[in-house]
Amino acid sequence: MKISLIVAIADNNAIGLNNDLLWRLPNDMKYFREITSGHHIITGRKNYISIPQKFRPLPNRTNLVLTRQTDFNDEGSFTFYNLESAIDFAKSNNETELFIIGGGQIYKEALEKNLIDKMYVTHVHHHFEADTFFPEIDKNLWEKISVNAHEKDEKHPYAYSFVVYEKMN
Numbered sequence: 079m080k081i082s083l084i085v086a087i088a089d090n091n092a093i094g095l096n097n098d099l100l101w102r103l104p105n106d107m108k109y110f111r112e113i114t115s116g117h118h119i120i121t122g123r124k125n126y127i128s129i130p131q132k133f134r135p136l137p138n139r140t141n142l143v144l145t146r147q148t149d150f151n152d153e154g155s156f157t158f159y160n161l162e163s164a165i166d167f168a169k170s171n172n173e174t175e176l177f178i179i180g181g182g183q184i185y186k187e188a189l190e191k192n193l194i195d196k197m198y199v200t201h202v203h204h205h206f207e208a209d210t211f212f213p214e215i216d217k218n219l220w221e222k223i224s225v226n227a228h229e230k231d232e233k234h235p236y237a238y239s240f241v242v243y244e245k246m247n
């Protein structure tokens with residue numbers, strides 16, 4: 079099973095503020111939906127709760143929520159108390175590509191433990207004030223395998239690029 083992460087990162091590595099996203103980019107939301115649909119996704123409890131109740135669990139995906147609260151339960155999602163047991167659950171369900179969808183704590187743990195094979199990164203070409211950041215991407219460890227750049231337009235206030243990285247051997 080491949081383990082991927084998907085994230086949108088500002089030029090200053092910002093990814094969130096006050097448990098919310100920093101931008102609304104409809105093409106990025108569509109990309110996220112297309113890439114993750116049909117797969118298991120792992121989310122931290124804070125990121126999960128930031129999704130409006132009527133939109134969660136995210137449809138067409140098996141939602142695995144990480145928390146340390148033993149009484150946490152959100153109907154339709156699966157609760158796990160550590161990252162490894164959520165990964166094992168996806169593996170035992172014959173998942174081929176598992177997605178880590180954030181937030182900051184979960185990305186950091188998965189990268190530090192060297193668990194990630196592939197990263198789908200939307201680079202948002204702007205600086206934002208934030209309280210949650212993505213770790214610096216080490217150019218010696220990660221190879222860009224595709225880049226798809228978009229200018230800003232009436233629906234997208236910032237230019238952005240869909241970049242896929244694979245871990246170098």
Ligand SMILES: NC(=O)c1ccc[n+]([C@@H]2O[C@H](COP(=O)([O-])OP(=O)(O)OC[C@H]3O[C@@H](n4cnc5c(N)ncnc54)[C@H](OP(=O)(O)O)[C@@H]3O)[C@@H](O)[C@H]2O)c1
Pocket residue numbers: 084085086087092093094095096097098099100121122123124125126128144145146147150158159160161179180181182183184185187210
């Ligand atoms: N730009 C993007 O692509 C993107 C994507 C996702 C999220 N975000 C943003 O990121 C922010 C949220 O990130 P965050 O770092 O604050 O929180 P988070 O990573 O979403 O969730 C943290 C919570 O996950 C649980 N947790 C963390 N590590 C765990 C472990 N090893 N075992 C079990 N449970 C664990 C804990 O839940 P309990 O407190 O319940 O114990 C912890 O408080 C928001 O602003 C969100 O909008 C941005």
